[in-house]
Amino acid sequence: MxxxxxxxxxxxxxxxxxxxxxxxxxxxxxxxxxxxxxxxxxxxxxxxxxxxxxxxxxxxxxxxxxxxxxxxxxxxxxxxxxxxxxxxxxxxxxxxxxxxxxxxxxxxxxxxxxxxxxxxxxxxxxxxxxxxxxxxxxxxxxxxxxxxxxxxxxxxxxxxxxxxxxxxxxxxxxxxxxLGPYHYPEKVVPLFITNLLDGHPVPLYGDGSNVREWTxxxxxxxxxxxxxxxxxxxxxxxxGSGEERSNRQLTTAICDALGVGEDMIEHVADRPGHDLRYAVDASKVRSLGWAPSVDFEETLARTVDWYRANEDWWRPLKERGASTRRGAV
Ligand SMILES: NC(=O)c1ccc[n+]([C@@H]2O[C@H](COP(=O)([O-])OP(=O)(O)OC[C@H]3O[C@@H](n4cnc5c(N)ncnc54)[C@H](O)[C@@H]3O)[C@@H](O)[C@H]2O)c1
Structure with missing residues (x-):
């Protein structure tokens, strides 16, 4: 094919x-x-x-x-x-x-x-x-x-x-x-991981109560x-995996994985029109035989490991202008 x-x-x-x-x-x-x-x-x-x-x-x-x-x-x-x-x-x-x-x-x-x-x-x-x-x-x-x-x-x-x-x-x-490897470091997961690897704070939108489903x-x-x-x-x-996390939970999990405290979280003004929650019923694709192979914790651990091991991939992107300051989901 x-x-x-x-x-x-x-x-x-x-x-x-x-x-x-x-x-x-x-x-x-x-x-x-x-x-x-x-x-x-x-x-x-x-x-x-x-x-x-x-x-x-x-x-x-x-x-x-x-x-x-x-x-x-x-x-x-x-x-x-x-x-x-x-x-x-x-x-x-x-x-x-x-x-x-x-x-x-x-x-x-x-x-x-x-x-x-x-x-x-x-x-x-x-x-x-x-x-x-x-x-x-x-x-x-x-x-x-x-x-x-x-x-x-x-x-x-x-x-x-x-x-x-x-x-x-x-x-x-x-x-x-x-979430996973090769994600441009303007999106929340790679942005926050790479910020913390560099000792920068992470900008969390609003009160962090917005919920996303992570696959x-x-x-x-x-x-x-x-x-x-x-x-x-x-x-x-x-x-969708069914693994829901609020942005606050996601951010805390990333801080934990990087071994830093929540004092690294900086609250920034919320995004206009920010949807509170996304969640899908994935039973139709599951009926084809699909299921997630790993849970959220393992997924995040693998993602953090990948960014730790692949600084040569993300460092040039940050240096070319991926912002460290803006929140993102
Ligand atoms: N990343 C997610 O979590 C997510 C979730 C749901 C749906 N999607 C969808 O999946 C698709 C891929 O997302 P992603 O996260 O890989 O996006 P990305 O921004 O990382 O990649 C987009 C790619 O499209 C290319 N591109 C942009 N404009 C183009 C054009 N005019 N002609 C040819 N190439 C062009 C870019 O160079 C880039 O390689 C998108 O359609 C997105 O809407 C992404």
Missing amino acids: RVLVTGGAGFIGVNLIRYVLRETSDVSIINLDALTYAGNLASLTDVADDPRYRFVHGDIRDARLVDDLVADADAVIHLAAESHVDRSIDGPATFLDTNVVGAGVVFDACRRASVDRVLHISTDEVYGSIAAPERFVESDPLQPSSPYAASKAGADLLARSYATTYGYPITVTRTTNN YVEDNAAAQWLVLTDGEPGEVYNV
Whole structure:
């Protein structure tokens, strides 16, 4: 099988590509990535010479390039996006352009080329916030709160329209927050770990009561691959571990793992429109046979170990401008 992955130089993409190359022998991957600030080929040096892997530097909004690449693909996994909520609040335009228009370019190229399977990676943030103990199911309405989430909801709904209008099914996964290796150090987990490794405080938004569901990025990679290969085309699948933590609990766990006290936590003004809680019901993807392989504590321990051991990966990103001061989830 020949798979085109878009955005494969970002956090989830590099973990997914590594997973697929490790777990399969008959799959080749083309990775199309524009290498924005979030894309990093240093995350893929160990697979760069694999004959089953090829990198193409380019933009998903380049329709001619995307047409050329999908012509040879049996499947497409669409990950490329602007992914940071705070940046979307500072300036939504790029998010609309990449996450909606860019997704449209990819979907339409796939439709015209009749690509067998297309998987669009959406997010649990498209649902908006939900009060405990409820969990979102796939048929719930999309009520996004941030420009990022709204742009992802736009692509998610566009994917849905392709089945209805063209009879061309695009499968969607709505994935909870991931943590693990190769995560750009502007997002909360790598930001806080690397800040603490450098002896800097960690900026926690508001009172830290916002709750997120945390999934190990390698488990997420397994779920995405399972949905692509065994899922029902055109269906939507929530992907989440069920491991909920408030940001305060997450921050305390990171401080504990780094052996520092809570005096390193600095409360900063809350993010506008900050959703209180995301949580999904993942029974549909579990019915395909997926389950998380590790719990939250083990996931966090592995992630901290990885950042301790891979300073040469994250240090240049911090030096190039990933802020130490801003909170993020
Ligand atoms: N990280 C999470 O916790 C999470 C959770 C749910 C859903 N998602 C979704 O998963 C996908 C991947 O997330 P991530 O965390 O890996 O993001 P990321 O920001 O780490 O990586 C995004 C990648 O897309 C590339 N890219 C951006 N614009 C592009 C363009 N116009 N053309 C080609 N490439 C472009 C970037 O260079 C980068 O390599 C996104 O669609 C995101 O919305 C992420």
